[in-house]
Amino acid sequence: MTSNASLPSPARRTRGIMLFVLATLVLACAVFVVRRPLMMSAPACMAGRWHGCFDTFNGVVLLTLAALPLAALVVWALARHRRAAGVMSAWRISMAEVGMVYGTAPFLWMTLMPGGGAGTVPARVSLVPLRDLATMGPIGIGGNLLVFAALGFFAPMRFAASASVPRVLALGAGCSVLVETAQYVLRLDRVSSVDDVLVNATGAVLAALASRRWWRTTEAPADRPQPTPVGAR
Template identity: 65%
Template sequence: MDQNTALPTSPRRVRRAVRLVVLTALGAAAAAFAPFVLRMFVVSVPMVVRGGWYAWFWTFNGVMLTMVAALPLSALTVWFLTRRRRAAGLDPVRARRASLAEVGMVHGTVPWVWLIMMPGAHAGEVPGRVSLVPLVDLVTMGPLGLAGNLLVFAALGFFAPMRYAALASLPRVLALGAGLSALLETLQYVLRLDRVSSVDDVLVNATGAALAALASTRWWLPREGAAK
């Protein structure tokens, strides 16, 4: 055999390499934004506390703080669901993974959807605005806006294939993220929330879901079975 002939690359090796690249990129992004996020929380906590319930649920900082504050409750829910599944006879590993996936999807997605659907200052007064030219709004998003849009369905993309065998496919996760994002952008327009319904938001939201899914491929359910 010609020694210069390239050997076929194992699909498993390719997946591992892609997962390593994705995890490295996510880790680098987290490290870059960690100081900013920490500073934001330190500064915003007193402001949110003084602002009362409105600040907790109707401001970006408040929603993010609520998301963090709810972590113990989510952890308790994971424990409770795992215990119920184990009592029903499910394998401990599968029970824990299914419970974590369900709670993770909800905890990591609902706050971002809440922020997307939060009305602007002139909601109901101005007509809906639409931006249908791809990549135009990416320039104005900025690093934080881009990171936020990537995170909207990241938890869903990461956990959904771990819970539902039917979603253990990158194209399906991408389609799910794009479909849900398009639905939210349409609701923004129909409800006149004083927000711009942009195709770039759909593209970035779906990309975030797909990247997160790539990071969790080793824990995906096999397509022939599903957690109970």
Template identity: 65%
Template sequence: MVEGWHGWVGTFNGVALVTVVVLPLAALAVCALARHRSVTGTTPAWAWRMSLAEVGIVYGTVPWVWMIMLPGDRAGAVPARVSLVPLRDLLTILVDGGPLTLTGQVVGNLLVFAALGFLAPLRFAALASVPRILALAAGCSVLVEAAQYVLRLDRVSSVDDVLLNTAGAGLAALASRPWWRATARGSSDRPRSATAPGR
């Protein structure tokens, strides 16, 4: 049974499969949140926008963080490793694994906080700024890398990962920038009851 659960929650393929399986639940969560907000006085369009953004941030971020927090084969048995020289890890991957492996590594790191970067400015007017998204993503990435180090997961806590995670969030934020104005306008137009804590 333990091995069965490990296949679901302890491997990249398992996490990807779980992500697909829970997609209908994420959709139901969006519907439930939007319905609740509509009942409490939020305009339907804004209720759907807020709910989709909130669930999307979680659904689009948790699986990636889950994957990069999976322990390696020698977790706990080898010393924690840190790489603070920019681009050194990427060059090592290129030399050892080739361009295809490097591409996969780069794309994967760019996607870790992409959902956060794209949707956070649409949900929170205070985050509708590329520098703020970059700061948020960098902070989250540093926390993840620090957790990898402290937990000794047989992973390298690398500055390259922080840079790529942050860049991915920034690029995603730029992609959603045309809709930021609507976020600011929606925040000012929402009924007072919709801005109460927990709404």
């Protein structure tokens, strides 16, 4: 098989470029809409102060957006290293690895952010399913859907062992249980709710379904260097 066989077709390449441009436009529009709340945390973040930056949702979102070029640079460096080693699907693997970390870490930080009564109020837990959904509101439900969305989207692209809906569901639920347990044990002035686990796991599954066409399979390992063909003598 020649090297040209592994290149994407012009139609696929054009579609990929269009999707990238569309995603960039959507991100730019979202940033424009929320620019004022984000800029409220800019002075504290630029000064390196914890209060007003790292302990606020606006500050974490602002830092996440600021770190986007660095994440893209890491993807490029990893992909270049893998391509030099002859690894197939170097870009997909690198993007999946960075995407899982970049898309999950900020939400974990915000989820484990202590409340005003952290360490003083007793730990609270809610084990009745669907009871807390009414009090979450659209923003709360949307945020909980996004907590492990990046993990659900990219994990099946990187690890064949997680490339199934039940496994992604178990992965999202397991990670959510760990987060809720940490909230309870550390007494962060947050309610450890079973509804958070349900919504977090649902978000991971929905994101995984969105990336299903790029899931990695065991029949086509993507991270093994390909043997260099021996030239004819």
